[in-house]
Amino acid sequence: MSRSVSRRAAMAQIMGGAALAGCAGAQASKLVGGAAAQTGGTSGADVAPKGDVEGVFDLYIANHRPMALMSSGGGVPVPVLFDTGSNGNMINKQIFDQFGLSRLPNHKSFITDAEGHTIETYAARVPDMQLGSIRLPEPVMDVTDYRDGDECGIIGPALFEGSLVFMNMPKQSVYVRRGTAEPMPVPNAMPYSGKPGDGLPVMSISVEGVSGEMSAIIDTGKDGALQFPEEMIDSLPLVAPPRQVGTATTVFKTVPVYGATIDGDVKIGSRTLHRPDVIFHGDRPKVGMPVLESQRFWLEPHRQRAWVASERALPEEMAVSLAGEFGERRITADENGLSYQREGAERKRLKYLGVDQFLFEDGTDLIFRRDPSGAISGYTLLGSDGRPTEVMKTS
Structure with missing residues (x-):
């Protein structure tokens, strides 16, 4: 099994002398660590408009990277990564300048990578922001040094707080629908993983030979199919013992990353994989784009729950x-x-x-x-x- 583990950055570069180390750390931790673009402000400003948002926008997927085109004030659109494994939204400083934005006063933002390292940055309101047919009046976005190829920002479902987000992945499309006043009864809905109001969406995984189901982060920002924590190595049926397939570098250290092949079927949402290759890293199971590209699933950020649209009996x-x-x-x-x-x-x-x-x-x-x-x-x-x-x- 051969697998690259040098995935693109999702954490901002650290300023000054540590900038190079910060960039290198971000690239590897986002690959194997999941939600790296977590943000939080201390000013009390709303990060996203709430409620009456509806429309659709396209995803442009290449090398398992789901990109959307975002514009401000009718200007030239820019490509941003749509990452369900992130509970924040950010753009790089070049786009901040291109859009003619101003720093949000009396506001502090923090970005945390998948290894738990946090840096402070600033934020800006993006006037008349548009994604496809969706217009958002003035969402607040963090501003960072992040840039990788065409990617000049990261946005996630939290941008649509108060609405329902349908990830129609077979059609490479995101459909956002107005939220309901009362929670809809959804028997297979799963609560987000993490702190209330700051969690990440999950779906269920069942592994042949392992009793019960487990939950895994739904991470469209992950270009690997499946990831499990190292502590699960002994509890999963493997074709052979894990072997090193690469390394993950954070700001402070470099660690080996191990991979193996599951000896059996793995059911994920509406799809079943036969003897899939997996990597072991991080603290939670994660499902990435090679699996998610065939899935239909819903996210409800304000109620912190997600569910997979899969065929079943109709009462x-x-x-x-x-x-x-x-x-x-x-x-x-x-x-x-x-x-x-x-x-x-x-x-x-x-x-x-x-x-x-x-x-x-x-x-x-x-x-x-x-x-x-x-x-x-x-x-x-x-x-x-x-x-x-x-x-x-x-x-």
């Missing part, structure tokens, strides 16, 4: 409650679930993915909408390009 009572007329479209319920038919077209079956979400055979997503009373008011279609089409219920 008969729920099927009946979803049936109705939607203009020239009709949705009907029978013993096999739901069927969808547009006037003059053939009937199509809908696969149930949990909560109010369904999937056509061609990969189109259908997500029902409800009014404040909980009654069905329509649905959203997400086609092959991930763009939403709204359909209202007529009877």
